[in-house]
Amino acid sequence: MRSPLRRLVDHYERRYPVDVDGPVIGCVGQDVPVELVTAAGALPVRLAGRPGLDVAEGEKYLGRGVDPATLSVLTRLLNGEYGRLDRLLVSRDCEGSLRLFYAVRELRRLEPGLGLPETHLVDVLHLPHWTTARYNQVRFAELVAVLERWTGTRLTAPKIASAIMLHDARRDLWRAVSALRRDLRLTGAQALAAFGAVLPVAEHNRLLRELLKSDLDVHRGRRVFFTGSSHDNPNVYWLLEEMGSVVVGEDHDWGDLLATRLVGEPTLAALVERYQYNGPTAARASIAARAAHTAQAAAESGAELVVSYVRRNDDAPPWDFPAQREALRPHGIPAVLFDRQEYGLIDLSEVFVG
Amino acid sequence: MAEKLLASATEATRYQREWFRDLRKSAAAGGPLALVNADAPQEIFRAMGIPYVVNQWWASVVAAKQRAPHHLDLLREQGYPDHTEQYSSISLASLFDPDPHLAPWGGLPRPTIVLAETVGDGGRKIFDVWGSQPGITYYALESAAENTVPVNWWDLMPHDWEKAVGKARLDLMEAELCNLVRFLETTTGQVFSERALRRVLDLVNEQAEWNRRTRDLIARTTPSPLAVTDSIPSVMIPQWHRGTEWARDAAQRFYEEVEARVRSGAAVCEGERARLMWIGRGLWYDMDFYRRFEERHGAVFVWSMYLAIAADGYPRYGDNPLRTIAARFAAFNDQLYTPPWSSEWYVKEARLHGVDGVVHLVSDDARGSYFTNRALRAAGIPVYELHADNVDTRSLRDSTERDVEEWLEREVLARRAG
Numbered sequence: 001m002r003s004p005l006r007r008l009v010d011h012y013e014r015r016y017p018v019d020v021d022g023p024v025i026g027c028v029g030q031d032v033p034v035e036l037v038t039a040a041g042a043l044p045v046r047l048a049g050r051p052g053l054d055v056a057e058g059e060k061y062l063g064r065g066v067d068p069a070t071l072s073v074l075t076r077l078l079n080g081e082y083g084r085l086d087r088l089l090v091s092r093d094c095e096g097s098l099r100l101f102y103a104v105r106e107l108r109r110l111e112p113g114l115g116l117p118e119t120h121l122v123d124v125l126h127l128p129h130w131t132t133a134r135y136n137q138v139r140f141a142e143l144v145a146v147l148e149r150w151t152g153t154r155l156t157a158p159k160i161a162s163a164i165m166l167h168d169a170r171r172d173l174w175r176a177v178s179a180l181r182r183d184l185r186l187t188g189a190q191a192l193a194a195f196g197a198v199l200p201v202a203e204h205n206r207l208l209r210e211l212l213k214s215d216l217d218v219h220r221g222r223r224v225f226f227t228g229s230s231h232d233n234p235n236v237y238w239l240l241e242e243m244g245s246v247v248v249g250e251d252h253d254w255g256d257l258l259a260t261r262l263v264g265e266p267t268l269a270a271l272v273e274r275y276q277y278n279g280p281t282a283a284r285a286s287i288a289a290r291a292a293h294t295a296q297a298a299a300e301s302g303a304e305l306v307v308s309y310v311r312r313n314d315d316a317p318p319w320d321f322p323a324q325r326e327a328l329r330p331h332g333i334p335a336v337l338f339d340r341q342e343y344g345l346i347d348l349s350e351v352f353v354g
Numbered sequence: 355m356a357e358k359l360l361a362s363a364t365e366a367t368r369y370q371r372e373w374f375r376d377l378r379k380s381a382a383a384g385g386p387l388a389l390v391n392a393d394a395p396q397e398i399f400r401a402m403g404i405p406y407v408v409n410q411w412w413a414s415v416v417a418a419k420q421r422a423p424h425h426l427d428l429l430r431e432q433g434y435p436d437h438t439e440q441y442s443s444i445s446l447a448s449l450f451d452p453d454p455h456l457a458p459w460g461g462l463p464r465p466t467i468v469l470a471e472t473v474g475d476g477g478r479k480i481f482d483v484w485g486s487q488p489g490i491t492y493y494a495l496e497s498a499a500e501n502t503v504p505v506n507w508w509d510l511m512p513h514d515w516e517k518a519v520g521k522a523r524l525d526l527m528e529a530e531l532c533n534l535v536r537f538l539e540t541t542t543g544q545v546f547s548e549r550a551l552r553r554v555l556d557l558v559n560e561q562a563e564w565n566r567r568t569r570d571l572i573a574r575t576t577p578s579p580l581a582v583t584d585s586i587p588s589v590m591i592p593q594w595h596r597g598t599e600w601a602r603d604a605a606q607r608f609y610e611e612v613e614a615r616v617r618s619g620a621a622v623c624e625g626e627r628a629r630l631m632w633i634g635r636g637l638w639y640d641m642d643f644y645r646r647f648e649e650r651h652g653a654v655f656v657w658s659m660y661l662a663i664a665a666d667g668y669p670r671y672g673d674n675p676l677r678t679i680a681a682r683f684a685a686f687n688d689q690l691y692t693p694p695w696s697s698e699w700y701v702k703e704a705r706l707h708g709v710d711g712v713v714h715l716v717s718d719d720a721r722g723s724y725f726t727n728r729a730l731r732a733a734g735i736p737v738y739e740l741h742a743d744n745v746d747t748r749s750l751r752d753s754t755e756r757d758v759e760e761w762l763e764r765e766v767l768a769r770r771a772g
């Protein structure tokens with residue numbers, strides 16, 4: 001019998017193609033309210049890129065100025081690597097995702113033979129204002145209608161409430177996973193797998209509960225906190241952890257940020273607020289909000305070093321870095337910036353962080 | 355620097371210097387000053403008598419004076435990136451300049467408010483830095499997106515903008531602008547008059563109509579009566595003063611001057627062999643670039659987005675003034691950078707102007723070029739994709755001009771000759 005950790009890692013490493021009964025909805029970005037997809041009886045599958053993939057096809061349509069992680073997602077989509085995706089929801093969590101939406105929309109118009117799925121943009125905005133909240137309410141109502149049309153399922157209040165509770169339970173479990181990692185009973189790469197395994201949420205929750213009860217090794221290494229770009233794959237974590245570090249926390253949306261904020265109340269109104277105020281992500285939060293969050297999260301994780309890892313064409317994180325470094329100073333935590341890195345790689349030749 | 359053929363271009367530049375001198379005096383006396391992004395609503399500031407500087411205009415001045423590398427150095431010294439969003443970040447470097455008296459035109463005065471939409475990932479961060487400085491407030495506007503849009507925005511925008519932009523985006527920006535008015539009333543003590551705003555909007559529309567006449571006239575005139583190096587200052591300096599009588603009259607003078615040149619048969623290049631379109635921002639650090647193709651090849655850049663967007667992108671008629679302004683800006687970037695709006699508009703403009711080829715300036719940012727180039731090529735128009743940043747000279751390859759010339763000979767002039 002494989003351990004719960006092994007099973008989670010397997011589900012993470014073999015995320016695609018997805019093989020399930022029932023509708024599968026591909027999701028781009030962390031701002032897709034997966035609760036509504038679950039409530040509609042479909043499986044939300046968040047799409048990740050694949051380091052090492054030749055992204056020429058994605059670059060052809062998106063150009064040379066887009067984060068290579070997004071180029072990789074579009075290339076995989078065009079290659080059919082995700083398997084069956086009945087529909088696609090694209091969020092506006094970063095400029096790359098928005099540009100991907102526009103490309104898919106236009107390709108469906110001009111080149112229907114490519115077979116790209118019907119796609120809907122979920123334009124969740126993040127300024128901390130009531131005007132934004134009202135806009136988001138409209139967009140959520142539209143999404144409910146779209147999902148009802150796509151799946152033929154009426155999204156009643158009880159269905160939405162039930163889905164919210166399932167996903168909030170997963171966020172609670174993810175928080176417990178983060179605590180395990182802070183105790184060095186998981187590596188950063190293992191934690192990413194526990195976050196990112198592609199499973200129906202109820203099954204994911206069962207496996208996470210088993211993980212929390214299981215015997216886990218204790219790891220050793222320099223405690224590193226990741227900020228900067230998001231990591232939809234474990235490659236950079238592996239590279240750093242192979243050199244004797246353990247990634248004890250991060251503030252990107254394939255990791256700890258997924259569980260930072262609960263919905264709390266099982267209503268659509270609370271769901272809208274959760275997505276507006278979730279974060280703070282590099283692409284959508286202010287420099288001040290990022291700096292405060294990074295400093296607090298790094299300190300709570302007992303980090304000895306903060307690494308800001310920034311991929312080529314990921315424009316936001318380098319602007320955050322000076323304020324993050326300042327905010328970390330009172331905690332006595334040094335910070336180092338790795339800017340313009342290639343997807344899935346980190347150039348450790350100039351700065352040794354092991 | 356290319357010599358200006360048009361009196362309207364010379365006059366606009368003179369006016370701008372005089373205005374900037376006065377603006378510096380007003381700021382030095384402690385008056386409010388706004389720094390606004392080019393694609394953000396400026397009309398409310400105009401109506402309330404709050405002076406403002408357009409962020410990208412100042413960047414263009416800095417670049418034209420060959421000071422962009424210095425400004426990018428200043429950003430780097432502060433730990434900020436010097437390789438992204440340079441066009442939007444160059445003005446920010448003014449805050450960190452130890453020798454501001456060496457800056458062009460006496461230097462950018464320190465603003466008290468900065469206004470920008472949260473476009474892209476890095477753009478809002480630039481304004482966060484502005485807002486972190488003592489005495490400066492960043493008023494952020496959302497940048498919203500739409501799922502489905504009708505393609506022909508240029509037909510719909512003047513009157514049927516509700517259909518073109520969509521209710522959700524308009525509701526959002528109208529509410530944000532309503533709050534902006536209250537914010538400005540509270541923080542500056544200036545009075546907001548709806549009557550004054552309506553007058554501003556009328557003047558903006560009148561200006562846009564003059565620009566439309568000028569655009570249409572240039573489009574149908576061969577050989578071209580003027581160079582883009584003339585049309586850009588003649589249209590853009592008044593654009594940054596839109597909502598004033600001076601700007602409206604400047605647009606009229608521009609039209610009349612072009613019309614007189616057309617009547618007299620004046621041509622910017624007597625031996626015009628090809629009409630070219632320049633897609634993208636102006637190459638501010640080398641405006642002579644455009645003219646050299648006239649001199650060497652008889653190829654005239656007859657089109658830049660500046661006059662064309664002034665003609666199609668600004669007119670908005672409506673009863674509710676804040677919603678009408680929202681209609682101008684809630685989807686402004688989409689007009690230029692989001693397919694199908696952008697790609698189909700460029701094709702429409704290329705056909706209108708009878709261009710023989712397109713040079714498309716593509717920066718290393720997320721906006722991309724594929725769909726525009728695809729649409730132009732599908733319409734039978736050759737496209738050269740020039741990869742460079744419009745203010746960062748480091749990005750321009752030494753071979754660029756030669757490469758464009760080879761493309762011109764091979765794909766445009768040879769085709770015409772054949």
